[in-house]
Amino acid sequence: MSVSVKDIFNFLIEWAPLEIAESYDNNGLQIGSFHSSVKRVLLSVDPSLKAVKKAVKDSFDLIITHHPLFFHPLKNINKDTVIGEKIYLLIKSQINLISWHTPLDKVEDGVSEAFLKELGFQGSGFVLEEKRENFKNFGLGRVVYLEKSIKLQDLARLIKNRLNTWVMLVGDSEQEINSFAFCGGSCGFLKEKLGSLGIKTLVTCDVKYHLAKDSLEEGFNFILLDHGISESLVLKTLREKLLQLFPVDVEIFKEESPYRII
Secondary structure, three states, rough: OEEEEEHHHHHHHHHHOHHHOOOOOOOOOEEOOOOOEEEEEEOOOOOOOOHHHHHOOOOOOEEOOOOOOOOOOOOOOOOOOHHHHHHHHHHOOOOOEEEEHHHHHHHHHOHHHHHHHHHOOOOOOOOEEEEOEEEEEEEEEEEEEEEEEEEEEHHEEEHHHHHHOOEEEEEEOOOOOEEEEEEEEEEEHHHHHHHOOOOEEEEEEOOOOHHHHHHHHOEEEEEEHHHHHHHHHHHHHHHHHHHHHOOOOOEOOOOOOOOOOO
């Protein structure tokens, strides 16, 4: 069975439709041709230079990333810049690049559920459910109701140890919690919605100082971890689905957090 870029593109549309993407987002085929044949697929959160060089070195035909290569409009392509070098390498090596961003954030078995599954939890619903004609069961964030309450710091330690990542806390580390929510990326804006649901703990990333300060005074908790690591677990789900559907080799490219705790 011959597999094309279009075949994999169509699978992604069926799993996480482009129609549910955020309006600011950029998804789909970023570089390449729908007619290209695919035998080896590299999965990565980011279209980093390291990921591109890995694909070139090991002869991958297709890279699928979560974050898009082209997010802001380009005014030029300069090979002496990092993004220019990536573009040149991809085109010269005839490597296709697909990016699938906010649709994967929103589907039921997408970014948030993959994160919870890695920790041994299961989501009980979306924090912010969206409804659109012809599409069901999608939204942002996933809610977890615990059978037994745990301390905030114990949940943070579970995340740190299971994912081998740094974590930061906003809140009383000794507080007992019986529910929390997770949303990959920058989801501090979900705080008010969670408050209306009676949930006072959110696991996410990239929360600004003033929001953290206000939340501490108001008794709302954040557990913060690396953005890329928080969203990387969905690549496992993607790999499983691709291997079930297509006779291709699929590898996950892992990168460390850009942050260093010293």
